[in-house]
Amino acid sequence: MKTISCMKIDEKILTSFGAEIKNYKPKEFIFQEGDMALFYYQTISGTVKINHYNEDGKEFIHNILGENQSFGDSPLFLDKEYPMNAVALAPSVIYKLPKGRFFQILEEYPETSIELNNCFSHRLHYQMLMMQNMASQNPIRRIKGLMDYLKSFHEKIDPFSFHIQLTRQQIADLTGLRVETIIRTLKKMEKENALKIENKQILY
DNA sequence: ACATTAACTGTTA
DNA sequence: TAACAGTTAATGT
Numbered sequence: 001m002k003t004i005s006c007m008k009i010d011e012k013i014l015t016s017f018g019a020e021i022k023n024y025k026p027k028e029f030i031f032q033e034g035d036m037a038l039f040y041y042q043t044i045s046g047t048v049k050i051n052h053y054n055e056d057g058k059e060f061i062h063n064i065l066g067e068n069q070s071f072g073d074s075p076l077f078l079d080k081e082y083p084m085n086a087v088a089l090a091p092s093v094i095y096k097l098p099k100g101r102f103f104q105i106l107e108e109y110p111e112t113s114i115e116l117n118n119c120f121s122h123r124l125h126y127q128m129l130m131m132q133n134m135a136s137q138n139p140i141r142r143i144k145g146l147m148d149y150l151k152s153f154h155e156k157i158d159p160f161s162f163h164i165q166l167t168r169q170q171i172a173d174l175t176g177l178r179v180e181t182i183i184r185t186l187k188k189m190e191k192e193n194a195l196k197i198e199n200k201q202i203l204y
Numbered sequence: 205a206c207a208t209t210a211a212c213t214g215t216t217a
Numbered sequence: 218t219a220a221c222a223g224t225t226a227a228t229g230t
Contacts, residue, residue, distance in 0.1 A: 139222080167207090168206075168207065169206075169207090177222080177223090179207080179208095180208085180209090180222085180223075180224085181221090183207070183209090200206090200230090
């Protein structure tokens with residue numbers, strides 16, 4: 001059976017349960033490290049980054065999300081504070097639903113619960129692969145791992161069909177490498193036909 | 205604001 | 218010691 005990787009919660013259901021539609025400006029925090037997890041969030045449009053700053057103040061980006069993705073939902077089940085920030089990168093429109101109603105939806109719509117499990121599994125699976133790639137010293141592995149992860153959310157599987165819409169700095173912050181290393185490695189990968197670069201755009 | 209290059213430093217295979 | 222990632226700084230788009 002081939003299903004679409006992540007459908008998220010149906011918009012009609014979200015609205016009927018009183019989900020608020022909120023607009024966020026670039027750089028605006030949706031939640032911050034240490035906040036209690038009280039809401040379910042699901043993007044409608046825009047871009048959101050999930051990040052964390054280590055003790056030296058260096059940023060590590062956990063993920064960058066596009067349309068129709070939920071985020072920060074695991075602490076909802078744990079009654080824990082967020083261990084990371086969620087920041088809008090582009091102007092973003094996002095559903096915000098109180099925790100209690102989120103659980104009501106799960107109870108009343110079992111399909112949603114299944115779907116959510118589907119999404120969690122997908123994320124868990126690729127995060128496992130990400131961890132393995134990030135543990136590697138080889139920058140090609142790390143970058144490839146990241147790109148495979150990003151590509152996994154999309155239907156297009158053909159080589160060079162997927163446009164990596166990240167700046168080199170963002171790739172660096174996602175992989176824990178330096179921009180210069182990203183640039184050097186991307187060029188190397190292009191020579192090895194692992195990807196294409198057309199006027200600075202990365203096609204994978 | 206983002207991308208690239210070069211020259212240098214330190215680490216490691 | 219040769220390769221290569223990080224650092225710094227200058228320059229290009």
